[in-house]
Amino acid sequence: MKILYVITGLGQGGAERVVCDLADEMYIRGNKVKIAYLVGDVLTMPKYEDIELIKLNLNNVYSLPSAYLKLSKIIRKFLPDIVHAHMVHANIFTRLVRIITPIKKLICTAHSANEGGGGRMFLYRITHYLSDLTTNVSEYASNAYIKKKAVPENGIITVYNGINFNNFKYDEVSGKKIKENLHINSNTKILLAVGRFHNAKNYPNLLRAFKILKEKSSEPFYLLIAGDGELRTQLEQLINDLELVKDVILLGRRNDIPALMSACDIFILSSDYEGLPTVLIEALACEAHVVSTDVSGAREIIGENFGKIVGIGNPQALAQAIYEISLTNISRNSKASIFVKNKFDLDTIAKKWISIYNEK
Structure with missing residues (x-):
């Protein structure tokens, strides 16, 4: 089978990692796989070099015609059995390319309950007929798209993201090394957050919660944040304003996330919106306790017993949940590690996608 994945970009994000891991799995199973991406630098890539990465250079509205024709040409030359697009820009762009380009089967996957405002939902709605199947990554997100009329009733299905758990498992030795390298006392509890510095992640909510926690608890805590982005300067200023300079470490981009998750006592997701937050799955796979805001997919990941969920944008509730878990x-x-590995294992999800790809 020939499979072409089309994605908005290959930056450092959960959706990008999911697509690259899926591409690897399809390649392992004997399929010929390519990935076309609209814009940006390659920060996340598949493991296998035989998976060709093709940049479409959709940098602005003026580059739209050339990018459009380039993707059309790629499809006509490669003749994929499946074109599987991911994320809003790639989904809509690929649907429009299908107007002039024969595509055997087009699947469009959204990765969030919130991929933009009414304009984007309108574009989803009027181009829906151009896709053979539309999916989202959680039941919550799929239902949100129906409510927003981005898709018709019964016009979307849920397929969870598949996670490669080979690296995401608890490693006591790596966790201890993290503490040693950061000169953190073994008695100090570590809180961890991972993700780009973007408004959706609402790190100010986390920092304010951490300030409340420090005032509430007599126990020593460190907050580690792995990631980077355009809001770094603002976050540094807020850390200074809240007098947390000695207690918060901005780690920047890291390639040792499993070790950080093994080192942390509590993993925290403070986002305002997500699709299926894979970092929660990864943290639970590393046997961390978790506290999450009530974003799309969180309840499907945490279940009834494996963490705490609080309201969005409520630092008092976030602090209280962290405090209760710490006690x-x-x-x-x-047990949470076993739960998520059974539900989100990449091999299981890849088999589901193959079944979908083969449906007539």
């Missing part, structure tokens, strides 16, 4: 949980969250 009651000493051992690792081992």
